[in-house]
Amino acid sequence: MIRNPILPGFNPDPSIVRVGDDYYIATSTFEWYPGVQIHHSRDLVNWRLIARPLNRISQLDMRGAPDSCGVWAPCLTYADGLFYLIYTDVKRYGRTTVGGASGASLRDFHNYLVTCPTIGGDWSDPVFLNSGGFDPSLFHDDDGRKYLTNMLWDHRPGRNRFAGIVIQEYSLAEQTLIGARSLIFEGTLLGFTEGPHIYKRNGWYYLLTAEGGTGWNHAVTLARSQSLMGPYELAPNGHILTSRGRPDSPLQRAGHADWVEASDGTPMMVYLCGRPLPNRGRCVMGRETAIQPMRWTEDGWLETVAGDGLPLLECESPEPLLIATTPPVRTTFDTPVLPIDFQWLRTPEPQRLFSLTERPGHLRLYGRESIGSLYEQSLVARRQQAFCYTAETEMDFEPVHYQQAAGLVCYYNSSKFHYLHVSHDDTVGRHIRVMSALPDAPVGDAFTAPIPIGSGPIALRVEVDYERLRFAFKLMGDDDWTWIEELFDASILSDEATAPGLPNFTGAFVGMACQDMSGTVLPADFAFFDYQERPYVHGLASKDS
Incomplete structure (x- = not known):
């Protein structure tokens, strides 16, 4: 049995990839150095921290970065014999000033790509991508072309700062973004649309996003299209995983997800969650990583196995259990x-x-x-x-x-x-x-x-x-x-x-x-x-x- 969270303690914004029998999850590290945590498992139950790829000055320097800035929302993928890691380095967040005036509209989000043939090797120096928003993700299409998605930040007064999800092609040969940037999804009324990932299945492009903010209203939203550039239609139940409005759930703040197929074809979704203190309701361990199986409906939509959209404290793993090791005190x-x-x-x-x-x-x-x-x-x-x-x-x-x-x-x-x-x-x-x-x-x-x-x-x-x-x-x-x-x-x-x-x-x-x-x-x-x-x-x- 899987008992959630699988990555207890501060391990937010999970991105998962399977390479053969090996599963890897990358999570955010913010101002903590080295940048990005990568855990490994073969049974989806026992996970071991094996690497932090951003570990030298040419890759990451966060001196002067405010609290909770630095490395946000990595995306880990594998193609062409390479691991690809996309991440945001946040240099300025802003804050509300005394008297209530907002000083948070202008922010600096820089998105980069590093690669490595092995998960624990020396990762490349970063390739700069853009600074238009955070939560970047790389999609590898069937024809070998690659596309960057990220949320679009709009600092203008009176605008929705979470302006939607944009996509742009990435040239591996030129190591730069090419062509026009397109807005493909503006989100739902829940707002705070971020954390995009694109997948392709049975001719459909699926767009997974996080919405509702990273607190108690957090949710996983699904949309799909037969064209990569859209338009994307929203899933019938909209938010396919959330603990929003369910204070009885032991896993709160569920959202910001990614999914991967297990070796038997089971879709396994990772997502962030929080465990509130019983007496105070505060999540001292921050946002942690959980995982659970999903299922495909007859009309091609992804949903929780029970169909209720709730995070699970326990669930079965589709992989055979390996022997766990107990860390030393x-x-x-x-x-x-x-x-x-x-x-x-x-x-x-x-x-x-x-x-x-x-x-x-x-x-x-x-x-x-x-x-x-x-x-x-x-x-x-x-x-x-x-x-x-x-x-x-x-x-x-x-x-x-x-x-x-x-x-x-x-x-x-x-x-x-x-x-x-x-x-x-x-x-x-x-x-x-x-x-x-x-x-x-x-x-x-x-x-x-x-x-x-x-x-x-x-x-x-x-x-x-x-x-x-x-x-x-x-x-x-x-x-x-x-x-x-x-x-x-x-x-x-x-x-x-x-x-x-x-x-x-x-x-x-x-x-x-x-x-x-x-x-x-x-x-x-x-x-x-x-x-x-x-x-x-x-x-x-x-x-x-």
Whole structure:
């Protein structure tokens, strides 16, 4: 059985392709580096992260990109012995200004193409395509010609900014778009038409789009035409998959889909979804990826197996089950390459942020800019993938100034995090405290009282149970954890907790950070990182939990 989501934690905008017996799903990474996550499976049940293709400066540089910008909505296809990856690099999103005036009409969406003969190889330098909108997708027609589709952005006042889906031919030989751009679908009354993919079956061209925005009204829309350039007629039920208006569904926000035929011909649809916190209704793990079988109706339309358009928490896989492997709880830093579960923010020059060789067996983070920086922030983290988990690390860090800090962070973006950190000042000396960035409080920054601590390595711990978050620490030689008295709100690490007008498209991470705003680049060394998901026990975390 498949249990959704198959890619838990922040893994939105899935694009799926099958090559022989192998299935690959590409998902968005936004400001996290390297760009685009690719997971692999043969049974559609067990998935393993195997590659992030955009991993060098000639492919991607997101320094200065605002939160939730960067790499949007990749499209992964295979033809001519090559994998093709299309993606958007968003440089400006805009926001609503004080007083309600809109500053979000002018945006910068740059669309690129990279290729590689193998999924885990060195992908090509990008070919620039256009900047007319986001969510680009590549369609390979039967005659070998290729076409780019994307949503069209209209910044003009009084216009629908989501202006529809456009298509234009792509010349592989010239590596550029050619011919005229055509508007082929203006969407439905639900609006926010985006995420296009085109397929061909039995002489029909099928256009799959996302609509309704990426929140609670999200939906998958299907249309078809006997001509690639349209006109496209809407499916009889319009939106073929959605949890819109169904608050009882455990998978909310269902939309932005792609589909592929399994080896037995079953159409399998991947789509993004969100799992709200039971008590707060916020999706702390962001938008995740789910999959389920579909069916073709007698008149050639795609629909859910039950015909009700609802996402499924469980479904059968058409592929034989393979043996699953359980990931280890502890990550050690004994290789020269950062373990694949971890990412950093924005910069293509990670050697300025961290080293895995300077102190063998440790991840050394160099103190750089503030934890809210959009340029050089020494923060290495992994996704939160369950409602309840415990994370621990051991850190060696001896600050001498209040502008130096390092520790364990639960992070969504530069305006939403809880940070257990060690620092120093003349009054308290070396101390530990929590800094929180709160998007829904009158004061954006909040600090707990500093707790004086001695020198030497220190263990740091966080326990998250749904919306409850607690921190603890332990100096080397201590038997018991010392718990920070305050209880923190984990639900702020979500798309839904935000100031008006800001983009929020990622999810909660947990990891390690280091700052030295005095400019002396004081490092912090981390010996390991433990991440263990666990069942929820009602009540607060205890010292023995």
